[in-house]
Amino acid sequence: MLYWKQYESGVDPLFKSVTFYTDQLAAMRRFYGNILELEITERAEDRFTVRFGTTDVTFVAVQRPAYYHFAISIPGNQFSMLKYWIQDRVPLNWEDGVDEVYFRAFDADSMYFEDPAGNIVELIGRRKKDVYGDISRSSFLNISEVGLVTRDVSQAGQKLFDAGLPLRGTDLEPDDLNFIGSGDSYFVLVPQGRRWYFSKKAAEIHPLGAVLTNGTEFLLDDEGTISHSTCGE
Template identity: 25%
Template sequence: MKVDELILYSQSVEKQKLFYRDVLEMEIIRDSKESVSFKAGRSIISFEYRKDAKPIHYALNIPSYQDTEALEWLQKRVEVIPYQDQPIVDFRNWNAKALYFYDADRNIVEFIARKNLDIRSASPFAADKLLCVSEIGIATSNIKDVYDRLNSLRELPVFDGNFDRFCAAGDEEGLFILVDVKKKKWFPADDDVYLTDFRVKGDFNFEFKNGEIKEL
């Protein structure tokens, strides 16, 4: 599953602009008073102003063997969120390693190195090594209903989990992380989960608003 653009909402577009441009050193591709967009490999991450914006979780794929380099790079710029006192989370059943941190809106951002993709890089890790948006968190009170709606738009295999509290649907290039708003908190910091609105463009084109999916 490919994500061309992920549009998130922000209470402070200017703070997000400063964070992604100056801290993460990501390239701005569109900029206005009410919105800003950044290049993330073949994906675009956009932020649009909304007074009542709530945090979300999303992930970016990085080269498959640069998790340690990415950690060193991140630690010079942000505070990495640890899990069990470790800065790199080893997802053995996914054959992947991940790092987590907050952006200026306290969205939980993840860099994930997926070994199964076997994407190599000979040059040092930097923002231009980000590959794509590969996970989008969706909070809901009924995982199966949301999954069925997504699957009606386009065939969407279950990657991991079930319809009780956590379900990852898609593939290693793009996953929807479906979580039950009453049973699950965001990993790894146990942050509260909100029914956070967003829009996505790519293999799937829809708006998630007030817990409902509207095809674009």
């Protein structure tokens, strides 16, 4: 039987670092460093790391194309300003004739775009999180969603529950989005083949890694199987 805890708010950001893979390393480094003007904290021949507020994201070079969904929290009061700022740099994605959406359940506004590797990137403005001043690197607060694609949602969900992560809601939905995490940060667990919102792309399984702020490390392999451990084990 699946086990979960109820969603709790007021928790610190979940993700300390995330690792994705790409066959477009040079273009991705230019995009995040030069186009979005974010801080590149590590540069190597086969990887680079970009800082999104409290979360470091590393892109590692591979031969096989890969794309993911992830969300970046931004201040709610800067949503409109950041929308204009982003549109000068990259086209926004559209869904049902609009290029932004309000999620009542999260009290947040979102916009979406794709980077050179085809990642579906969401900027989500939390209406109760304000930052005053001009648009800057500090407007990118943290990675707040990481998509996990699997063939078996129930089995993958149980792995996350076993690690102590709560489900937002009451039941896992095997054919839909499942938000598993705490505060405003989640793994978004989805079945292979489900279309990503604000995209024409179906969810594909690609390996990734994520280290949480409590030291737990999660790995997703090529088969969509999740494993976890405490960093240093």
